[in-house]
Amino acid sequence: MDNSLIIALDFANRSEVARFLEPFGDRELFLKVxxxxxxxxxxxxxxxxxxxxxxxxxxxxxHDIPNTVFGAMKGLAQLECDLVNVHAAGGKEMMQAAxxxxxxxxxxxxxxxxxxxxxxxxxxxxxxxxxxQLIPITLNESVLHYASLAKDAGLDGVVCSAWxxxxxxxxxxxxxxxxxxxxxxxxxxxxxxxxxxxPEFARNAGVSAIVVGRAITRSADPANSYxxxxxxxxxxxx
Ligand SMILES: O=C(O)c1cc(=O)[nH]c(=O)n1[C@@H]1O[C@H](COP(=O)(O)O)[C@@H](O)[C@H]1O
Numbered sequence: 319m320d321n322s323l324i325i326a327l328d329f330a331n332r333s334e335v336a337r338f339l340e341p342f343g344d345r346e347l348f349l350k351v352x353x354x355x356x357x358x359x360x361x362x363x364x365x366x367x368x369x370x371x372x373x374x375x376x377x378x379x380x381h382d383i384p385n386t387v388f389g390a391m392k393g394l395a396q397l398e399c400d401l402v403n404v405h406a407a408g409g410k411e412m413m414q415a416a417x418x419x420x421x422x423x424x425x426x427x428x429x430x431x432x433x434x435x436x437x438x439x440x441x442x443x444x445x446x447x448x449x450x451q452l453i454p455i456t457l458n459e460s461v462l463h464y465a466s467l468a469k470d471a472g473l474d475g476v477v478c479s480a481w482x483x484x485x486x487x488x489x490x491x492x493x494x495x496x497x498x499x500x501x502x503x504x505x506x507x508x509x510x511x512x513x514x515x516x517p518e519f520a521r522n523a524g525v526s527a528i529v530v531g532r533a534i535t536r537s538a539d540p541a542n543s544y545x546x547x548x549x550x551x552x553x554x555x556x
Contacts (some may be wrong), residue, residue, distance in 0.1 A: 319401070319432065319527055321496055322550050324375050325544070326350040326499070326531030332359050332366065339370075341541040346371040348400075351531060353378060357432055364397045374399040375497075379436055381405035384415035391416045391433075395423025401497075403451045404479060406435035406464035413471035432495065434475040435468035437461040437482070438520075440500030443512040457513075458482055465490055479513035480520040480528075499529035503550070506533050517551040 319348065326470055327349050329335050332339065339347075349372045350360040351364055356378060364374055376399040380387050394402055404416045416433055438447060439459070444457040453460050461482045466489060468476050475495025478486060483496040500511040508514050509532065520528050530547055536545035 322527040324346045324348045324350050324529045348373040350375040350377050375401040381408045384412045388415040388419035391419030391463040392423035395420045401432045403434050406468050410471045432474040436477040437464040440479045440513045441510050480515035480523050480525050483523045483525045497527045498525045501528045
């Protein structure tokens with residue numbers, strides 16, 4: 319997990335994914351399969367990508383009653399992904415049920431997938447949170463609260479913006495994973511993201527892994543773009 323750059327495969331189907339991955343040849347990547355792709359292609363897309371040696375973050379952001387999340391995670395564990403997630407807003411009991419489901423569905427002798435909780439989406443601003451969710455505290459406080467809740471529930475880490483990673487690590491320890499989307503180069507369009515940061519900022523903030531989608535997937539030359547991102551993220555020439 320440490321220092322991974324996870325590419326968000328926000329594509330509509332497997333042919334688009336194949337077209338995107340073609341220029342990478344045999345290179346093994348850390349890929350995120352989210353709702354758009356999984357709802358169309360189902361579990362077989364995960365199996366296909368795993369067969370090619372890629373690591374997988376299955377980003378389905380589970381948020382339901384504990385019993386339902388337990389059952390869903392039990393089934394998802396059989397896909398043997400590296401990382402899965404839930405919404406921390408579902409509560410501590412739901413997060414514990416997610417872990418129990420994952421453990422129940424993991425074959426004996428295998429490690430269960432890491433499980434992280436989305437704190438506040440990186441598309442959420444302080445104003446939106448106060449006015450729409452009626453949470454009357456700062457965004458940073460809300461993210462820290464959710465991170466502590468996730469830690470208490472036994473989860474492996476959280477999804478947050480790079481801006482909150484330092485205080486989360488201060489509160490919960492450095493082994494607690496911070497996975498950060500909303501990463502942009504200075505010149506990139508921010509789009510629907512509100513809490514954005516550059517890869518350099520994320521590296522200096524000690525972020526465990528960054529998630530990059532459109533900046534790479536919509537690039538005219540994705541393989542070259544990926545190299546540039548890796549360079550910016552790792553701070554060295556690959
Ligand atoms: O869980 C996520 O991966 C996630 C959480 C979050 O708070 N914000 C967020 O953007 N994401 C995902 O990260 C990716 C970001 O994509 P880009 O904005 O295109 O780089 C998308 O696939 C989102 O679904």
